[in-house]
Amino acid sequence: MQQLQDYIQHANLLAGAVALSFMLLLYLVWLSGIALLPLVVFVVPLALYGYWQTFVKPWLWVALIAVGSFLGNIMHLLPEGVIPLTLFQLFLFTAVFSILLRRLIERDFNFRMMGFEAEIILFLGLIFLSLIWAPDAPDGFRDGVRVLISIFFLYLVFNEVKRTHEIKMVLIALVVVAVFLGAYGVYQNVTNVGDTVRNMLGGGRFLRGRVTGTTTDPNRFATMFFIPMAFTACIILSKKQLSHKVMAFVAFMVMSGGIIVTYSRSAWIGAILMLLIIAWYYRNVKLFAYLGLVVIAVLIAFPQFTFTLLNAAQRFLDITAGSADDSSRIRLLLGLAAIGMFLDSWFIGVGFRGFVESFTNYYSLHESIGVAEPHNVLYTVMAELGLIGIVLYGFIMFKIFRVAWLNIRLTETEDEKIIALTCFSTIVAFFVFYQFYGGGLNDNNFWLVCALAFSLYYVGKAKSTPDPDELPPAPSLTPSGGGTPSRETGLPSNPTA
Template identity: 25%
Template sequence: MTLLLVIIALALGLITYNNPKNGLLVLVASLPAYLLRTELLGVPTTLLELMGLVFLLAWLLRVRKLPFRDLNNFFGLSLLLIVAAATLSVFVAPNVMAALGVWKAFFIEPILLMLVIREMIFTKQVRVKELFLALGVSALVISLVGVIQWITGMGIPVPWDIERRITSLFDYPNAVGLFLGPIIVIGTLSVVITKGWERIFWISASTLSLIAVIAAQSEAALVALVATFIIAGLTHKKTRIASLAATTILILITTLTPALFQKLTLHDYSGEVRRSQWTETAELLKNHWLLGAGLSGYPTALAPYHEATEYEIFQYPHNILLNIWVELGLLGVVAFGLLGFILIQTARQKPSRAQIIALFVLLEMTIHGLVDVPYFKNDLSLLTWLMIAITLSTYARPKTR
């Protein structure tokens, strides 16, 4: 298995060296490749990590320059603080080796890839719509596998098979919503601005992806999608009234439907689990407010505070703020807060259509992250930084339109 994965990664390197754009598109379309895991020289890794590393090396050999220009600004400062927080958190963690794995897979490699992608977008080596299409191909594969699971009932792992909650290629149902939700945003908004085969492609990809999310019963993803599209509608004059009407109707439906109201106010079983997690995490942070628990250290650090023994201890607190705080400490919260401020400022400076779509993708991930973990996975961390690269591809540079 290891040899095969190395060969695949090296093949990507050859593609990248001959044509960096094609190499990048293959990499972006291969985000679920992290599911193929192995060890290389005793170090745990994934196919996606190997592909990302080989892509970076091949790109550097081809271009022979570092993608570090235009970082003498708040964006560069936010990156420096994030890397500093992640590095410090390696030494705070109870298991340094596990922390190093998170450090390289969720921070260092994705950030380096973001810088390269940002450079390629600005120098017009790749078009954003091509990156979106690569993600759409990935979504088609994931959703098709999921829909087949749903129809046949085959391949759904225990215990999700009891409720027929599909997992597609992933290990658990919510991973389907976490991955496909952002791409549904891309696809739905792209339908409005594309024509011909691209529109047909995005209608197909978005529809199948939505069916897969519904079949996975990923309620948080569905809520995040609805909220994102309502906000998107409110920001556009032509759809503002319709969005306000939809919001009013949804509020009425929610208020008059006890089961739905219970879910949205986190008073169902899943909501009780989340509220219990957050309460215990708050107690943990009272004593570890500065440094957090370290990378991958949350389960160990939470154990002394875990009183609701009827619930398991999860890998993360399932809230975007708490996730960052326990993993990266207060410095990480400040760093990501600064990055978020920069993204919001970009949204106020007449962004391009591609940048607007990327911003709404990040919004959907943030809303979903109120009750889940939208970043600390190999595919999601790279997807996050891809959207940041698109949004900030012209940050601190003269815009050419």
């Protein structure tokens, strides 16, 4: 009877969840103003089946949220709304509702901790406390909430992805989406030769045709390729099957083209360092040789792509020269202003998101060509949150790097090694990228790969810690052969012959 009551209770909850989701879908269709009723008839059953699967396999929500984070940079569901609705927001809100519902049904109230909760709480508390003296408190509060949501996303992924297979499936989903984005970017660039030629004639200043997405930011868009490129590069150099290597190589080449046509030098530096780490680990540079051969083949097949590669090479060589644009000089001004804010505020900081307002106290917008946003996460934290903020941020990053590095040393299977190296090299790439660009605290893709690294670490801990129910019972008496029973095995440590 109790089982029947539980079944009825679960069925009612699931039916309510399905009905609510169906109404949400119809509401979105109605808002779109497009006659999608025939499509809904086919999509709804598939969506309901997928929704049911998320109760059986909770990690599917993580894959959907991650995919939404990627696709959210090229499409908006409600672009005319006050706040454009993205796939990331839709999947995140739905996932929170479904996960809470499932945990209530299963009476699962376990919540895993990552080991730096004290630093996270203090850092978030400092962000909101600094709004008291911040010059633009409303803007700081809005960005503080975004950081809070990113941290929430970090713990959501960590608590829902608990197996190596689940991590691998999330990474595969990201590869599929990144291949689509890379192919889209390459196609747009190759078919717009005029933009590429004007880019070259403009000496790197014009840069039309950069793949940007809805954020109009090619640099942030380029970071979408970090995780899938690292994953496919590891597969290529690993001991996986040849068929897996071939598919990974094709995907890697498409994504390489995608990151090139963004013309993001900061992303290029991060990606190159990421690939060097992978090549160093495997003691294998074949990946770069293959890349060179494919580039030659592409130039022969598509001569118009020559302009793109030449312009990309010019952009890369101008990183330190400063001949093509003033980005290097502007970054220097921003760094000097950050040091001034740190010292003039008596190491307390100017308040979260106070960098932009305080920058004009040191340099005019004419000197920085209208740029006042910080382009380095370290000096941003130092200038806005002071000495305490940079120390807390340093502790958080140290623990993230430590866990990611320990994964490489402690993994056993080939899949675990691929995932561990993917996470570590990608974290390095993101960290390097945000030394040249702003906004590192609320990048969901960075926190995603950090969560996957911690999930893999806890998979290893679970494997090394056997279930007490599966341990053999310890003997109550010393065996006749003599010796003291071992604590681990229950066998005598010094058996006699």
